[in-house]
Amino acid sequence: MADAMPGTGQSLSADKSGRLQSQRSDAAQLCEFTRQLATLVGAGVPLLQCLDTIQQGVSGQTMGPVVQALRRQIAAGKSLENALQQTGFFDRLYCQMVAAGELAGNLDDMLNRLARHTERHEQLRRKVRMALVYPVAVLFIAALVVTVILVWVVPVFQSIFASFGAQLPAATRFILGLSAGLLHWGLPFLVVTLLTATVLRRQFRRNATWQWQFALRVLSLPLAAGLIRSANLAAWTRCLSMLTQSGVPLLEALEVLSGVCTNQVYARLCLDIRQSVLRGSSLAIAMRNASFSVGLKTGLFPPLLIQMVDIGEQSGTLTVLLSRAADAQDEALEQQVHGLTQLIEPLLVVVLGGLVGGMVVALYLPVFQLGQVL
Numbered sequence: 001m002a003d004a005m006p007g008t009g010q011s012l013s014a015d016k017s018g019r020l021q022s023q024r025s026d027a028a029q030l031c032e033f034t035r036q037l038a039t040l041v042g043a044g045v046p047l048l049q050c051l052d053t054i055q056q057g058v059s060g061q062t063m064g065p066v067v068q069a070l071r072r073q074i075a076a077g078k079s080l081e082n083a084l085q086q087t088g089f090f091d092r093l094y095c096q097m098v099a100a101g102e103l104a105g106n107l108d109d110m111l112n113r114l115a116r117h118t119e120r121h122e123q124l125r126r127k128v129r130m131a132l133v134y135p136v137a138v139l140f141i142a143a144l145v146v147t148v149i150l151v152w153v154v155p156v157f158q159s160i161f162a163s164f165g166a167q168l169p170a171a172t173r174f175i176l177g178l179s180a181g182l183l184h185w186g187l188p189f190l191v192v193t194l195l196t197a198t199v200l201r202r203q204f205r206r207n208a209t210w211q212w213q214f215a216l217r218v219l220s221l222p223l224a225a226g227l228i229r230s231a232n233l234a235a236w237t238r239c240l241s242m243l244t245q246s247g248v249p250l251l252e253a254l255e256v257l258s259g260v261c262t263n264q265v266y267a268r269l270c271l272d273i274r275q276s277v278l279r280g281s282s283l284a285i286a287m288r289n290a291s292f293s294v295g296l297k298t299g300l301f302p303p304l305l306i307q308m309v310d311i312g313e314q315s316g317t318l319t320v321l322l323s324r325a326a327d328a329q330d331e332a333l334e335q336q337v338h339g340l341t342q343l344i345e346p347l348l349v350v351v352l353g354g355l356v357g358g359m360v361v362a363l364y365l366p367v368f369q370l371g372q373v374l
Contacts, residue, residue, distance in 0.1 A: 027122040029063045034115040042108030047074055080107070092256045093239055100246035113242060121235065124333065128231045131337045132224060135344045142352050147182070149359055154179035157363050169369070171362035215264035219300070223343075227336050229300060232266045234329035237305065241322035251278060269300060283318075284310035305329075 033054060040050040051071040058064045066089050073083030081099040084090040094114060101110030158176055161168055168176070204210050219225050239260045243253035254274035261267045269290045276286035287301045287309060308325050312318035 027118060029058070029061060031115050031118040031122070033058065033063050033067070034111050034118060038108045038111030038115060041111065047080060092259050093243070096248055096252075096256050097242065097246055100243075100248055104247060110246060113246075117238065117242060120238070120330070124231060124234060124330070127333065127337045128227060131227055131340050134341070135348060138348050139351070142355060146355055146359065147186075149356075150175075150179040150182050151186070154363065155183070161366055169362070169365045171358075172365050175359055175362045212264055218263065219265060223340060227333070227340060228263060230329060230333040230336055232261050232263050233301070233305065234326060234333050235260055235262070236266060236270075237322050237329055238326035241319055241326055244322065245319040250283065266300065282310070282313055284313060 036054050036057070037050055040053060041047070045053070048071065051067055051074065055064070055067045055071065058067055066087060069087045069089075070080075070083050073086050074080065078086070079099075080102060081095050084095045084098060097110050097114050098107065101107035104110075154175060158179070161172070161176070204214070218228055221228075236257060239257055240253055243256060244250065248256070251274055254270050254277065258267045258270040258274075261270065272290050273283070273286040276289065277283055281289075284306050287306050290301070305325050308321045309318065312321035
C-alpha cells in the first residue's frame with residue numbers, strides 16, 4: 001500500500017540545489033518527535049528552544065535533517081505550519097492539524113493527537129501487511145522447497161528409475177519431465193521473468209491508467225478486498241474525525257483526506273464526495289452515491305457508517321460519531337485479520353502437504369510397483 005499518512009514517515013537528504021528530498025523513515029521516530037514537541041510546547045518552552053532540545057536527541061538519526069530544516073524555517077520567522085510544509089516531509093494532514101492547533105492555541109494537545117494517530121496507523125499497517133504478506137511468504141518458501149526437490153532430488157531418482165527398464169506411472173513421468181524442464185529452462189525463464197517484472201513495474205509507476213485499474217481490481221479480490229476496504233475506512237473515519245474535531249471545515253477536510261487513503265479509489269471518492277457536498281448534498285448522501293461515480297456496483301462505505309454520519313449531521317454530533325465509527329472500524333479490521341489468519345493457516349497446510357506429499361508419492365510409486373512385482 002503507498003501511504004500518505006504521518007505514520008509512514010520519511011527522512012530528508014539534501015540534493016545539489018540544497019533542496020530536501022523525502023525518503024522512507026521509521027514511523028516510530030516521527031511519533032517520538034511529535035510527542036517530544038508536544039511535551040515541550042505544553043511546558044511553555046519556546047519553539048526554537050524545543051527544536052534545539054529535540055535536535056540533540058535525534059542527532060545522527062533520520063529525523064535529524066528534518067529538525068534542522070524546521071529550525072531554519074522557524075528562525076526565519078515562519079509559522080510552524082509553514083515550516084512543516086517547506087520541508088516537504090510532513091503530509092497535508094499533519095500540517096493541517098498543526099495549523100488548527102496554532103489557531104486554537106492548543107498545539108500541544110493537537111500534537112499528542114497526531115502522535116496517537118501515528119502509532120495507531122502504524123499498528124494498522126503492520127496488521128494488514130502481516131495478513132497479506134504471511135501467505136505469500138509461505139508460498140514462496142514452498143516454491144523454493146519444490147524447486148530444490150526438482151533440481152537436486154528428482155535427478156537421483158531418475159537414475160534409479162532408468163535401471164528398472166519398465167514403464168513408469170504417469171505421475172512419475174510428469175515429475176521427471178518437470179525436473180528436466182526446470183534444469184534446462186529454469187535459469188532463462190527466471191531471467192525473463194525478472195526482466196519482465198522490472199519493465200512492468202516501471203511502466204506501472206508511470207501509467208496512471210494502470211494504477212487506477214489495479215486499485216479497482218484490488219477491491220474485488222477474494223479475501224484481501226475486505227481487509228483493504230476496512231484499512232482504508234479506518235484511516236478515513238479516524239482522520240475525518242480528527243480534522244472536524246480540530247475545527248477544519250468539512251470541504252477542506254475532505255480535500256485533505258484524498259491524500260490520506262492508500263487506495264486510489266478511496267482517494268477519488270473523497271474528491272467526489274467533496275464536490276457533492278459543495279453542490280449542497282449532505283455528507284451521508286454523498287457517501288452513499290460516491291461508489292457509483294467510479295463505476296462500482298457495491299458501496300465502498302458500509303450502511304452502518306453512512307447511518308452514523310447521517311445521525312451525526314442531524315444531531316450536530318458528527319465528530320463524536322465519527323470517532324466511534326473509527327473505533328468500530330479498527331475493531332472490525334482486527335477481527336478480519338484474525339479471521340483471515342485462521343483461515344489461511346489450514347489452507348497453507350493443505351497446499352504445502354499436497355505439493356510435497358504429491359511429489360513424494362509420485363517418486364515412490366515405481367518403487368511400490370517394483371515391490372509388488374518381486
